[in-house]
Amino acid sequence: xxxxxxxxxxxxxxxxxxxxxxxxxxxxxxxxxxxxxxxxxxxxxxxxxxxxxxxxxxxxxxxxxxxxxxxxxxxxxxxxxxxxxxxxxxxxxxxxxxxxxxxxxxxxxxxxxxxxxxxxxxxxxxxxxxxxxxxxxxxxxxxxxxxxxxxxxxxxxxxxxxxxxxxxxxxxxxxxxxxxxxxxxxxxxxxxxxxxxxxxxxxxxxxxxxxxxxxxxxxxxxxxxxxxxxxxxxxxxxxxxxxxxxxxxxxxxxxxxxxxxxxxxxxxxxxxxxxxxxxxxxxxxxxxxxxxxxxxxxxx
Amino acid sequence: xxxxxxxxxxxxxxxxxxxxxxxxxxxxxxxxxxxxxxxxxxxxxxxxxxxxxxxxxxxxxxxxxxxxxxxxxxxxxxxxxxxxxxxxxxxxxxxxxxxxxxxxxxxxxxxxxxxxxxxxxxxxxxxxxxxxxxxxxxxxxxxxxxxxxxxxxxxxxxxxxxxxxxxxxxxxxxxxxxxxxxxxxxxxxxxxxxxxxxxxxxxxxxxxxxxxxxxxxxxxxxxxxxxxxxxxxxxxxxxxxxxxxxxxxxxxxxxxxxxxxxxxxxxxxxxxxxxxxxxxxxxxxxxxxxxxxxxxxxxxxxxxxxxxxxxxxxxxxxxxxxxxxxxxxxxxxxxxxxxxxx
Amino acid sequence: xxxxxxxxxxxxxxxxxxxxxxxxxxxxxxxxxxxxxxxxxxxxxxxxxxxxxxxxxxxxxxxxxxxxxxxxxxxxxxxxxxxxxxxxxxxxxxxxxxxxxxxxxxxxxxxxxxxxxxxxxxxxxxxxxxxxxxxxxxxxxxxxxxxxxxxxxxxxxxxxxxxxxxxxxxxxxxxxxxxxxxxxxxxxxxxxxxxxxxxxxxxxxxxxxxxxxxxxxxxxxxxxxxxxxxxxxxxxxxxxxxxxxxxxxxxxxxxxxxxxxxxxxxxxxxxxxxxxxxxxx
Numbered sequence: 048x049x050x051x052x053x054x055x056x057x058x059x060x061x062x063x064x065x066x067x068x069x070x071x072x073x074x075x076x077x078x079x080x081x082x083x084x085x086x087x088x089x090x091x092x093x094x095x096x097x098x099x100x101x102x103x104x105x106x107x108x109x110x111x112x113x114x115x116x117x118x119x120x121x122x123x124x125x126x127x128x129x130x131x132x133x134x135x136x137x138x139x140x141x142x143x144x145x146x147x148x149x150x151x152x153x154x155x156x157x158x159x160x161x162x163x164x165x166x167x168x169x170x171x172x173x174x175x176x177x178x179x180x181x182x183x184x185x186x187x188x189x190x191x192x193x194x195x196x197x198x199x200x201x202x203x204x205x206x207x208x209x210x211x212x213x214x215x216x217x218x219x220x221x222x223x224x225x226x227x228x229x230x231x232x233x234x235x236x237x238x239x240x241x242x243x244x245x246x247x248x249x250x251x252x253x254x255x256x257x258x259x260x261x262x263x264x265x266x267x268x269x270x271x272x273x274x275x276x277x278x279x280x281x282x283x284x285x286x287x288x289x290x291x292x293x294x295x296x297x298x299x300x301x302x303x304x305x306x307x308x309x310x311x312x313x314x315x316x317x318x319x320x321x322x323x324x325x326x327x328x329x330x331x332x333x334x335x336x337x338x339x340x341x342x343x344x345x346x347x
Numbered sequence: 348x349x350x351x352x353x354x355x356x357x358x359x360x361x362x363x364x365x366x367x368x369x370x371x372x373x374x375x376x377x378x379x380x381x382x383x384x385x386x387x388x389x390x391x392x393x394x395x396x397x398x399x400x401x402x403x404x405x406x407x408x409x410x411x412x413x414x415x416x417x418x419x420x421x422x423x424x425x426x427x428x429x430x431x432x433x434x435x436x437x438x439x440x441x442x443x444x445x446x447x448x449x450x451x452x453x454x455x456x457x458x459x460x461x462x463x464x465x466x467x468x469x470x471x472x473x474x475x476x477x478x479x480x481x482x483x484x485x486x487x488x489x490x491x492x493x494x495x496x497x498x499x500x501x502x503x504x505x506x507x508x509x510x511x512x513x514x515x516x517x518x519x520x521x522x523x524x525x526x527x528x529x530x531x532x533x534x535x536x537x538x539x540x541x542x543x544x545x546x547x548x549x550x551x552x553x554x555x556x557x558x559x560x561x562x563x564x565x566x567x568x569x570x571x572x573x574x575x576x577x578x579x580x581x582x583x584x585x586x587x588x589x590x591x592x593x594x595x596x597x598x599x600x601x602x603x604x605x606x607x608x609x610x611x612x613x614x615x616x617x618x619x620x621x622x623x624x625x626x627x628x629x630x631x632x633x634x635x636x637x638x639x640x641x642x643x644x645x646x647x648x649x650x651x652x653x654x655x656x657x658x659x660x661x662x663x664x665x666x667x668x669x670x671x672x673x674x675x676x677x678x679x680x681x682x683x684x685x686x687x688x689x
Numbered sequence: 690x691x692x693x694x695x696x697x698x699x700x701x702x703x704x705x706x707x708x709x710x711x712x713x714x715x716x717x718x719x720x721x722x723x724x725x726x727x728x729x730x731x732x733x734x735x736x737x738x739x740x741x742x743x744x745x746x747x748x749x750x751x752x753x754x755x756x757x758x759x760x761x762x763x764x765x766x767x768x769x770x771x772x773x774x775x776x777x778x779x780x781x782x783x784x785x786x787x788x789x790x791x792x793x794x795x796x797x798x799x800x801x802x803x804x805x806x807x808x809x810x811x812x813x814x815x816x817x818x819x820x821x822x823x824x825x826x827x828x829x830x831x832x833x834x835x836x837x838x839x840x841x842x843x844x845x846x847x848x849x850x851x852x853x854x855x856x857x858x859x860x861x862x863x864x865x866x867x868x869x870x871x872x873x874x875x876x877x878x879x880x881x882x883x884x885x886x887x888x889x890x891x892x893x894x895x896x897x898x899x900x901x902x903x904x905x906x907x908x909x910x911x912x913x914x915x916x917x918x919x920x921x922x923x924x925x926x927x928x929x930x931x932x933x934x935x936x937x938x939x940x941x942x943x944x945x946x947x948x949x950x951x952x953x954x955x956x957x958x959x960x961x962x963x964x965x966x967x968x969x970x
Contacts, residue, residue, distance in 0.1 A: 182362075182365075185362075186370075189366055189666060190370065190663055190666065193628070194658070194659050194662050195373070197628075197647070198374070198655055198656060199377060201377075201647055201652065201655050282494065282629045285494075285497075287647065298494070305633065308500055315500050322494050323493050326494075330491055331488075585792055588784070588786055591747060591778055592778065592805065593809050595775060598809075602797075603797070606796045607795070607796050682841045
């Protein structure tokens with residue numbers, strides 16, 4: 048049988064693109080039925096826009112001090128008031144979105160692939176490798192993540208990079224377990240067996256067949272994790288271990304605002320609202336994604 | 348099958364010990380291997396070379412790594428966790444003093460979150476998709492997204508500075524400090540033991556806000572899990588059978604459903620306790636609560652690695668023991684794991 | 690036999706619809722039940738279990754039950770409030786479920802579960818309730834009662850579990866017993882025992898038994914009347930299998946394997962023929 052009627056390259060690309068667009072639209076349809084998910088999505092989008100276009104959106108320069116205007120309550124001129132150095136808090140919040148996005152993305156980009164690789168290798172190899180890796184994963188999973196991140200950051204020296212590394216070091220186990228669970232299911236399917244039969248090498252199997260199947264649930268998990276990452280990063284920032292001043296890290300802003308909280312509440316409260324909204328948004332998006340993407344998940 | 352269970356317990360105990368050992372390695376690594384200059388951290392950057400070398404020898408840093416580790420283990424087993432920079436005391440002494448305060452706070456928070464969270468979760472599942480379910484889910488969602496330490500700040504601003512409903516930072520008002528002899532270290536209990544009601548009420552007014560704040564963040568998890576467990580059970584036949592017997596909803600919830608989710612709840616509570624400890628670490632400083640959290644936070648500010656690592660170890664230990672306990676609960680408490688007679 | 694008083698259960702045009710579904714799960718079912726054994730036979734999906742639960746009002750809230758008449762002991766059940774139904778359930782009317790592994794609470798000892806039936810409907814103390822439970826367990830022929838009462842459901846055999854279920858549900862001597870596949874989860878060898886026990890107790894209390902099953906042979910042997918259900922409707926009511934006229938009933942009977950007359954291929958139902966006789970609603 049010759050492939051006489053094979054589609055030309057052009058048409059193949061077009062059909063891929065068409066399927067991709069259709070897939071997206073399908074997702075959009077489902078997403079639009081979830082008002083909460085949409086709301087969360089909108090906020091995440093807002094956050095990204097703030098981060099990217101901060102210089103154009105922020106009304107003031109976040110670093111410029113203006114002691115004459117120190118500790119002004121929220122007003123038309125300063126939507127979130129000013130801090131003890133007269134800096135506009137609202138602008139600082141917007142610039143702080145950059146740090147948040149950076150942290151969340153960096154941690155996810157580290158933890159995702161790392162957890163994925165550990166998980167699929169563990170699930171695929173089985174036997175001793177599996178039990179050793181999983182034992183190790185379970186042990187790290189049973190550590191108090193915030194405290195360890197704290198200790199790491201303290202030892203490595205305060206800073207955004209250390210915070211990212213510290214958070215990553217304790218976040219990967221959940222992803223690894225998930226990837227392993229998916230691998231265990233997928234590795235017994237017929238199409239993987241078929242690939243094996245025609246001689247696919249283990250690494251090819253792992254990366255072209257098994258890994259892609261794990262991706263949807265990992266993406267959902269990463270999104271759900273993002274809320275937690277934001278909170279952990281804020282905690283580290285609050286303790287002085289994240290991005291260092293004068294960087295407008297939200298957690299650090301709460302810490303420095305605490306001195307004035309009894310009389311000038313907005314300095315400490317505003318950054319927290321930002322953290323809350325962002326974390327909430329990621330939780331909503333993650334929940335909705337899970338409802339949409341995971342057919343096995345029972346909607347509560 | 349008692350031997351069976353005993354074997355299981357021993358096996359898990361073994362896993363616990365291995366985990367503890369790994370934790371020790373991790374803390375050792377953080378303490379000795381990571382910092383670029385642990386000696387400089389102690390003697391300061393401008394010390395003269397002689398003092399530097401002396402300290403280096405004293406710390407045993409000129410020895411190979413594994414020997415250092417054994418020395419570390421050895422001192423741990425003797426209860427020596429180093430000396431705190433801030434107080435000059437042995438860290439063990441400092442921690443022993445700070446621990447009861449955190450214990451009191453975390454325990455009260457767990458109690459509050461359980462008493463509120465479990466019924467809420469069960470009712471939310473029972474009346475699924477009604478307003479009470481939606482409220483429970485909102486509470487859960489917000490509790491899951493809110494930074495605990497910030498919530499503490501807000502709480503203080505509103506309930507202490509604004510409304511004066513509760514006491515402020517610290518365990519008691521300053522004029523009452525040190526009046527009650529610390530027997531258990533738990534101020535509420537100690538003051539009752541002595542009969543000092545003024546201190547008791549004062550301490551209560553100081554602890555209630557941080558405990559509620561922490562409880563709220565734990566409630567998010569407890570409510571959601573309880574709801575989930577209850578939903579699973581609601582589909583079971585025995586629930587229909589109970590209704591067929593004529594049992595009321597309340598009787599079904601408390602007499603039938605609760606015993607079935609009890610074991611799972613123990614696990615949830617154990618995990619929540621651990622999470623509360625972590626939350627306490629960040630939140631204690633907001634309330635000037637003299638527990639491990641404040642101790643570690645202060646240590647952070649001056650870079651006292653001994654204190655930080657000791658605190659990490661202690662909390663890590665507790666975490667793992669809590670995990671272990673919840674594993675045990677499954678083995679020992681669930682009637683279904685008991686033997687089946689022919 | 691007692692003088693013919695009002696039938697225990699009077700049902701006229703009972704229908705059950707789930708949600709906005711147009712097709713009713715139970716479709717205009719009518720029958721009367723006296724102190725007799727009435728069997729309800731049908732395949733899965735025929736609506737027989739739903740019928741049983743609808744009578745006791747145990748269906749979830751998404752189910753809408755409508756009827757021209759649903760009377761129990763002469764009083765209508767249609768607009769009864771939940772609290773009144775609770776007084777009736779387990780007391781005047783009982784439901785025996787299929788699999789005691791699931792229908793008994795797995796984490797509560799057997800004695801406590803049976804005693805609960807007494808506590809709910811009789812003004813007795815805990816110890817009195819326990820005594821009543823022990824007496825019931827004796828009646829269902831369980832040996833070593835004290836020990837059994839301390840056991841958990843998974844620690845006893847299926848047959849024993851079902852007898853516990855019977856003890857629990859019949860403790861208050863209900864007038865109406867609905868048995869939903871009471872023997873389907875049991876070993877064939879113990880089925881007869883459990884059925885006989887059920888029969889005995891129903892007779893003792895002069896109650897009516899609604900026996901729901903897919904096993905037409907068992908129902909025919911055990912019950913005085915048989916109601917055959919198909920797709921939610923009662924297609925036929927018989928007293929003896931030989932009287933079967935409807936193609937569905939005849940199809941069911943013909944499909945039964947007969948050890949005395951083995952065949953190469955068992956007969957299957959001719960759905961086209963049946964649906965022709967029974968148009969879709």
